[in-house]
Amino acid sequence: MNVLVTGGAGFIGSHTLVELLENGHDVVVLDNLSNSSEKSLEKVKEIVSDYLNNPENKESTDNNKSLDERIKFYKGDIRDEVILNKIFDENKIDACIHFAGLKAVGESVAKPWLYYNNNIGGTLNLIKVLDERNCKNIIFSSSATVYGVPESVPIKEDCPKGSPTNPYGWTKSMLEQIFMDMYTSDNEWNIILLRYFNPIGAHESGKIGEDPNGIPNNLMPYITQVAVGKLEKLGVFGNDYNTHDGTGVRDYIHVVDLAIGHVKALKKIEEKAGLNIYNLGTGTGYSVLDIVNNFEAANDIKIPYEIKERRPGDIDESYCDPSKAKEELGWVATRDIRKMCEDSWRWQKNNPKGFKD
Ligand code: NAD
Numbered sequence: 001m002n003v004l005v006t007g008g009a010g011f012i013g014s015h016t017l018v019e020l021l022e023n024g025h026d027v028v029v030l031d032n033l034s035n036s037s038e039k040s041l042e043k044v045k046e047i048v049s050d051y052l053n054n055p056e057n058k059e060s061t062d063n064n065k066s067l068d069e070r071i072k073f074y075k076g077d078i079r080d081e082v083i084l085n086k087i088f089d090e091n092k093i094d095a096c097i098h099f100a101g102l103k104a105v106g107e108s109v110a111k112p113w114l115y116y117n118n119n120i121g122g123t124l125n126l127i128k129v130l131d132e133r134n135c136k137n138i139i140f141s142s143s144a145t146v147y148g149v150p151e152s153v154p155i156k157e158d159c160p161k162g163s164p165t166n167p168y169g170w171t172k173s174m175l176e177q178i179f180m181d182m183y184t185s186d187n188e189w190n191i192i193l194l195r196y197f198n199p200i201g202a203h204e205s206g207k208i209g210e211d212p213n214g215i216p217n218n219l220m221p222y223i224t225q226v227a228v229g230k231l232e233k234l235g236v237f238g239n240d241y242n243t244h245d246g247t248g249v250r251d252y253i254h255v256v257d258l259a260i261g262h263v264k265a266l267k268k269i270e271e272k273a274g275l276n277i278y279n280l281g282t283g284t285g286y287s288v289l290d291i292v293n294n295f296e297a298a299n300d301i302k303i304p305y306e307i308k309e310r311r312p313g314d315i316d317e318s319y320c321d322p323s324k325a326k327e328e329l330g331w332v333a334t335r336d337i338r339k340m341c342e343d344s345w346r347w348q349k350n351n352p353k354g355f356k357d
């Protein structure tokens with residue numbers, strides 16, 4: 001397939017490009033680079049080129065085009081109808097994987113209009129052009145945040161949606177509703193809503209990974225920046241949660257497993273399966289201290305930490321039941337927590353300044 005990948009220069013997008021290209025798909029990336037660097041696309045090409053040059057992988061794709069023809073990049077914004085139409089004028093697009101969006105929870109509280117404009121306004125614009133161009137196939141990056149405080153764990157897809165605690169979360173919840181209403185109005189749409197749990201890790205080459213601006217909000221990038229000496233110590237947000245050691249429990253998933261989930265979802269789109277929702281997680285919850293301990297053991301590095309106040313909006317625990325994705329997409333996460341910690345560290349160690357080197 002020729003896939004329009006919005007936000008393809010970002011963390012999850014770049015890893016997904018690798019898996020798409022290695023599986024014979026072509027990609028057209030649209031990204032405004034507001035939270036990423038074009039360098040990630042160069043690195044994606046290096047990784048895929050190494051892969052294709054390995055004789056063991058020759059059979060994996062019968063795509064004879066050159067890699068440069070197979071990755072096209074448009075620097076632009078999903079809110080800009082002109083560039084979206086230009087992409088459709090210049091390319092035959094079969095499906096869209098829609099990653100583009102702003103994702104910083106705290107910033108969304110301070111700048112709600114920006115988040116609603118970018119994430120919801122941008123997606124409405126994208127849907128309009130996809131509809132006009134009769135390309136009614138889309139995979140959307142949703143989030144476990146739509147469950148709010150879950151009624152119970154492990155969370156299944158039919159668990160009622162809850163109230164997100166911030167505007168970012170609401171954009172995901174509202175966009176899910178918008179996609180459902182689009183499907184109700186027109187069953188020609190094939191829509192897959194992927195609810196990601198907590199993506200961490202990096203490609204094992206160490207060439208691409210998460211590259212947050214400023215001080216990281218999320219746990220693993222914070223830990224790797226402590227490990228590399230950029231930050232002094234980790235603050236653990238609360239040790240009085242209702243969990244095995246009192247610190248918050250999440251379902252961490254290796255970003256490469258998550259990326260592979262998108263390739264599987266694309267197969268489902270090809271089957272013209274209508275609207276479907278899947279959790280993408282491992283099904284196992286780890287606490288903050290479990291992650292610290294695993295990181296230390298995997299990489300032989302001490303991570304100093306101190307217990308701090310709870311962070312507003314955080315919940316005790318969130319982990320999923322991933323069996324629907326296994327049954328219907330044939331997808332399971334195979335990379336364990338040690339691998340997640342090793343790969344996160346390899347990326348950070350090789351690229352202390354991320355893509356800014
Ligand atoms: P990211 O910031 O690394 O990637 C998002 C990309 O979208 C960036 O390259 C950014 O430049 C681009 N972008 C943002 N607004 C744009 C716009 N208006 N037009 C064009 N490009 C735009 O984030 P990520 O972690 O790769 O997340 C990808 C998607 O997955 C996002 O929608 C995010 O909300 C969602 N998600 C992420 C997580 C997570 O923990 N990383 C969890 C759940 C869901």
Ligand code: UFG
Nearest residue numbers: 143144145197217218219222235236237248249250288314
């Ligand atoms: N944590 C710390 N210290 C830190 C950062 C995080 O103790 O410096 C703790 C948090 O309190 C939480 C756990 O580590 O218990 C994970 O926190 P993250 O910020 O890494 O992840 P969240 O689960 O809070 O949020 C992530 C994404 C959101 C998404 C949400 C639900 O960042 O975009 O999952 O899917 F909405």
